[in-house]
Amino acid sequence: MDVELRDIYKTFGAVRANVGITLRVPAGTIQGILGENGAGKSTLMKILSGFMRADSGGIILDGRPVSIHSPADAIRCGVGMLHQDPLDFPPMRVIDNFILGRKGGLLPGQAEAARDFKRLAEQFGFSLNPDSYVDALTVGERQQLEILRLLWLGARALIFDEPTTGISAAQKEKLFAALRLLAEQGKTILFVSHKLEDVEGLCHRVAVLRQGYLVGEAQPPYTTKNLVEMMFGKSISAGERNPCAGGGSTLILDNLSVEDYRLKVRDVSLDVCRGEVIGLAGMEGSGQGLFLRAVSGMVRTVGGRILAGGKDLTGKSYHAFKRNGVAFLPAARLEEGLVSGLNLTEHFVLSEPPDGFFINWEQGGALARERIAGFNVKGTPASTVESLSGGNQQRALLALLRDPLALLLLEHPTRGLDIESTIYIWSKLKERCKQGTSIIFMSSDLDEILQYSDRVLVFFSGRVTPPLDASMLKTDKLGQLIGGKGWDEFTTGKSA
Template identity: 50%
Template sequence: MGLVMNIELKHIHKRFGAVHANNDINLTFATGRIVGILGENGAGKSTLMKILSGFQSMDSGEIWLDGKPVSYNGPQAAIAHGIGMLQQDPLDVGAFTVLENFIYGQPGNLSPKRKVAQQQLEKLSQRFGFELDPDMPVSQLSIGQRQQLEIVRLLALGVRTLILDEPTTGISTEQKTLLFDALRELAAKDSMTVLLVSHKLEDVIALCHEVAVLRAGRIVGSMDMPATTTELVTLMFGQELAAQPRQPINANSDDAVLALHKVQLRNKRMKIDNISLRVRAGEIIGLAGLDGSGQEMLLRACVGLEKCSRGQIDIAGRDMTGKSYREFLQTGVAFGAAGRLEEGLVAGLTLTEHIALVTSHQSFIDWNSARQHTEDQIKHYNVRGRPESRIETLSGGNQQRVLMALMPQEPVLMALEQPTRGLDVDSARWIWQQLIERRKGGTAIIFSSPDLDELVTYSDRIIVFCGGWVQEVADMENLTLDELGRMIGGEGVIQ
């Protein structure tokens, strides 16, 4: 390419327990380039960027800067080498003013020169058109302004490579334009390297010169821009497979098991209006969308873990709006969260204790029968583990099997976040066999997945979440992965 090679990552490995978050990563970033780092949640991109910026250590591998191997521990040392990272939630001190935050990371003596720093701050802000009042407390700034402050702070520290993690989440359109202009200028005029970690394909398309894509801890491809959303989605999700024939809908009655009437969901980052949905017994509904587009909010709303700000939710014909999770449970819903050990299983308890927790209804637990029951369930669900094993010692696939065993046998509705997350192909297929078994018994299933193939294979209907909008796939018969990918990427949304 004829440019100076700035950063080289060689054979980077990082493991978190059984998860291989970064598996032999080799990447080169040239100066003056804006590179998008793409990948689904859990693909390992944040880990990689944290390693590069010193927030995390690697298990093995090397980082070379301008042809020399370097090693550093901690973000301060990384900054000294010219690499700075802008976290998703800016790491500033709320009680400090803008100027104080600007100063505190700077090396030097105990009496920082406020005057000099203030001039530097004003100069940098002016250059990029940032509006930063030096005396305003950071707690009063918007996320976009805090980001601007963090950028000028890192620049003042002499950073030559800027890493941004999901920078456009929660900022206004004007701030986004300012940010992108600033990044383009830094790359073009100052020959800085900019690495952009993002889910938002339109941002990547608007800004980047090239992209590198991670999937399950590995680099699965890179390409020079421009590229289309579809090309990027294909790289991210890795689909070459043709759509498989779907099972016929097995709904045996017209009564809705789950009905949403003009539901509005909102959190700090987004608002989704006007979701209406009727799910019949035995139906499987897939929720598609880039990570954090609202699928999980909807799933949680269906079981009472998330409050709807407007609208009504009925389960089996009963109005459940505003009811608690426990009341939802009593109507026969089951919920499975994506983070199994965070939400669902209790680390430190044995399998028998888990089973006893959900099955025993007397004051005194009959441990013998609980143990017997656990052994039956272990056999039935083919779990590799013993009744007295602690749940956290099991592999992810086996934990998921235990979660299935803990769910009621014939629930009215199952709401599942990424039911096959982190599972190998066999375990994933097995989980779906179980789910389809339950569906035959009339259970309706609503699930989210980052895996387009899984969505297309198992769903009777698919709902796509994108940028605060939901849209149901109209023509399931002729849906291709390409089309679904495009919808997820935000093309063809009627606004």
């Protein structure tokens, strides 16, 4: 099916997610969609698959303009999407998942569906037991189930959102073979990824998005350098560094291993000295978030040791880490960091250890006023946190940190903030560094990583580079590593 997106615009508040994107994909093509986090890939695909509606612009399928208002509309038009986290029903059987979403009478045609399922699975060489439960399947198998289901529902254009994350090499081979077969059958494949290698090896053509714009298209043979440049833009100047001041380590990681259901981060060793800033780079979900939460004590490690502030904290709870001077600031400020409905004074009282049974509100109010002034928060002690803007919420979070801190861990410290707030937040963070606090932060903004880090760890599919000196690192090199290229030089030794 020919798929055409014409002049798509979509904004979320002040964020321009898609700006006049026009893309034509002829039938039988595997079209790569490349871009860093927040470039607008997912938004564009969600518009095509009916999860969101564009502010303006049109979708044309096989030359006919269509209006897609819901995923059900999309599949009726022949467009199906496989999400990064499979949208299936784990407590149900494979065959029930397969039938779900199919329009039909009161009694689904079980026997017929089972026959179709078998036939389709054989065609692609998928070995799925229709009677097993979905929660027993691997991510790869769940993808296979989803492909079969969408095809059965009549999908002629299939969108894959980061499909190679969390699946084995063998399953990836199978997936790619299936995608090629689908393309031969005349289906249209939209393959969203940040993995350069996958895109280069599979796609017939590539479109690159950056900051909401379609910045370029490419066809084989691809040059990696060209793709990276389109993805990340030209390189930027580096900021001032805090060379290691000496005075010992604040954090020692000894062969730390941590895993979740789809990623394994193995054997990371790291020695962070006082006042040092470590940046964690990588596409979202490459393992840096997991790593950061493990170092904060929120996720149990599966191997290795964590020493923070001179104490072995391996296996201890987050609160034990906190008592030893480790603090964690989450990216989701209102979801995880602050308590909606409570005001700033209440937050400052909460963040301090209780001094008796009754609250001294006068003292709490004084503390709040002092910190609000000290961190330039635009609000009053009685302001509820949800009434603050994002930048002021982040300032409030920083103001809530106790003194002194050995180690500060931050998820996306300046995501969604304006330039003024970003600069202010980092000036406050650097102040902390001067007092001896070490910082580890993750960010998808390469400028931020290169500008503020002393050393950088790059994550890709759970693999980690050794600490790289930020002053020696160039944007294109970093971009390649994030995209999974140029890792050969690290494979001789142990990673990190």
